[in-house]
Amino acid sequence: MKSTTYWGVAIALTAIQITLPEQQAHAHGWTEFPEARQSICYEQGGLWSGTPPNAACAQAKAQSGTYPFVQRNEFAINIAAPHYNNMDAVKAAVPDGSLCYANDPQKSGMGAEHSEWTRTKMQPGTFELVFNATAPHNPSFWQFYITKAGVDVSKPLKWDNLTLIQEYGNVAVDSDKKYRMNVTIPANRNGDAILYTRWQRDDAVGEGFYNCSDITISDEGAINPPEPGLPYLEQGDAFIPSDIELSTPKIGESVNYTVFNKDGVEHSRFSLTITQENITDWDRLLASQVNGYYETNFGGHVFIGRWHAQMNHYMYFRDELHNNFINTKNSEASGQFSISPPNQYVEAVITPTVLQAIENATVNYGDYVVLTPKDSVGDIDSVSWNQISGSAVETEIGSNNELMIHTGSLDNSEHQLSFELTISAQDEQDTTVYSFTVLPTQVDPGPGPSPEPGSNWDPKAVYTGGDKVDHKGKEWTAQWWTQGEEPGTTGEWGVWR
Structure with missing residues (x-):
């Protein structure tokens, strides 16, 4: 049969701008019974x-x-x-x-x-x-x-x-x-x-x-469905800030949105690969990932959009790029929008090729791992993914059959995960298993010694977002809590920048 090459990466973050065309209607409701x-x-x-x-x-x-x-x-x-x-x-x-x-x-x-x-x-x-x-x-x-x-x-x-x-x-x-x-x-x-x-x-x-x-x-009747509710939320920062220079995304790039909890710790991350089919709809599709996830798992305590007073509900305004916001319960969350250029990811942690099982690959807890189809040769009838071992983890299959794995949905301990890839073509079928380890991150032990601005990096010191240090002739700024991670080794989109 024909072959297809796959690899897995942890997605990195940067920023873009896009101008939207006129969109379709804002619609509000569904047939409940x-x-x-x-x-x-x-x-x-x-x-x-x-x-x-x-x-x-x-x-x-x-x-x-x-x-x-x-x-x-x-x-x-x-x-x-x-x-x-x-x-x-x-x-x-x-x-x-x-x-x-x-x-x-x-x-x-x-x-x-x-x-x-x-x-x-x-x-x-x-x-x-x-x-x-x-x-x-x-x-x-x-x-x-x-x-x-x-x-x-x-x-x-x-x-x-x-x-x-x-x-x-x-x-x-x-x-x-x-x-x-x-x-x-x-x-x-x-x-x-x-x-x-x-x-x-x-x-x-x-x-x-x-x-x-x-x-x-028939004569058997029907059962009425349950009635959902809508939580009260407080408006935060813009979903896509107007004070950053943005450009039209190109096919292959990934637009991303990260939600942080009240302590500034990453709570969830969402990503959408730009394709020919979604290049004019990417913003509402990305927002819908956030809204759907939080409605499904957290009672709708986060919503991207804004309150419509006349209609008395939250909605996403698809034709107003900079006029949608993150809305959260009791202002307990914040968000950050960004984009990953094509192939400009952090160091790949998994590099599988179809028909060759990977072994001993590791990722860090919280990484957003993506197994992505690329360089397809020949006609593929179907591609399917299935988790076959390990704790249940949040996954999603994207429009290009990529498998997106959110390791932050696990608890912060070591996990062994295995996923099965099945490719069918021309009445033939190949199956491959990919296994990797999710390594736990260090847990914040509480407030540590506060470094003096401009002091040299100390591997034993605790740093939080915004702390600055000198190391090997350069000034580095921490993006979040860290200890023991050497500046210059965490990659372009790591904790030290």
């Missing part, structure tokens, strides 16, 4: 570690990453007034095949062909549809469709597959920010179907929301 496809995938988990348990969701993640799930309230597009009242204009804006992701190419995995989407069991007749509005919009109007009998619902959805079954004008939102409407499923229907929801703002912008709810019509 019967639950929208993207929300079910989100609730089932597997986004940040491993693979979603549902095969269709796993395929969507492989195609579009985590973005469609963590942005489950943003399946929308703008169709300016009065054109949203013209169904030909609506169908042109949301063409056949894109109905389940509102023609947003970054969410296309949610409309891909698959037969195993999780389905809500519904009864024929009238039920109460619930739409969770993270930002209520009035005036607006509603349309509800169902797939025609005999339609293959595993295929990408088309407008001709649908029958309009219910319409509403402006509907008042409940105090809990839910829209509730009675919808009637035809009495003669049974089996698998898609209930399609269109929620259209009646204003000049014409923001419209489109959700696919996979259902099975």
Whole structure:
């Protein structure tokens, strides 16, 4: 079979600027009952570690990453007034095949062909549809469709597959920010179907929301999903500062964002490799990584964006590069944006080649390790990664099949990790195992002797971020807590700079 070369690196950090084109709509909500496809995938988990348990969701993640799930309230597009009242204009804006992701190419995995989407069991007749509005919009109007009998619902959805079954004008939102409407499923229907929801703002912008709810019509009824909440946050520094010189990123570079806790210690790190497909969307995709991770694991205590007073919720403003911020609970976190130029990483700690297992490789606790496909030769049918040993660690598969491993999600002790790479091509399959050790970092023993500014470096002294020392004729500044690490040996993006 053809071969592909892979290697692993710990990503380094630097900075860029980019000018964004006009973006799509800011959308706010999803069908809660019967639950929208993207929300079910989100609730089932597997986004940040491993693979979603549902095969269709796993395929969507492989195609579009985590973005469609963590942005489950943003399946929308703008169709300016009065054109949203013209169904030909609506169908042109949301063409056949894109109905389940509102023609947003970054969410296309949610409309891909698959037969195993999780389905809500519904009864024929009238039920109460619930739409969770993270930002209520009035005036607006509603349309509800169902797939025609005999339609293959595993295929990408088309407008001709649908029958309009219910319409509403402006509907008042409940105090809990839910829209509730009675919808009637035809009495003669049974089996698998898609209930399609269109929620259209009646204003000049014409923001419209489109959700696919996979259902099975039977006599067994349904179970209502839980209702999520929204934490109160405090605004911090800009997500992308305006006081640094930035340039348009090039394909192959990586934009990064690091979140620090109240003590200035790194809490999590996120990275996105720039590709032809995401070069105009990188900022919102990077922000969605942060927002999705903290919503999933820490109750939404960190959010990139800002509060929208009229809409009464936090949102990311995709067309305002320097006007989004890190928002945190009780101002207990901060963040830093940066970029890694192509191949300008810290010293590689893993250099595997496909079909050759690596041994005795080590990384430090907190390193963001990436196993990245490169220099592909021939047609590869599929690439898959699977953790086969060691403590559970946060991983994510990027748009180029790179495996991103966040060792900071482990506890600060030694860990042996193994990952299996499987490559399929031309009815052949090769499997390789990569194993490496995560070494613990030293734990801060508490305040140590405070060095005098400009003093010589002392391997026994404790230094914190901002401390300056002289060593071998140069002045060095510590970026975070350190002890025993010699200036000049930690690399361009290490603790000493």
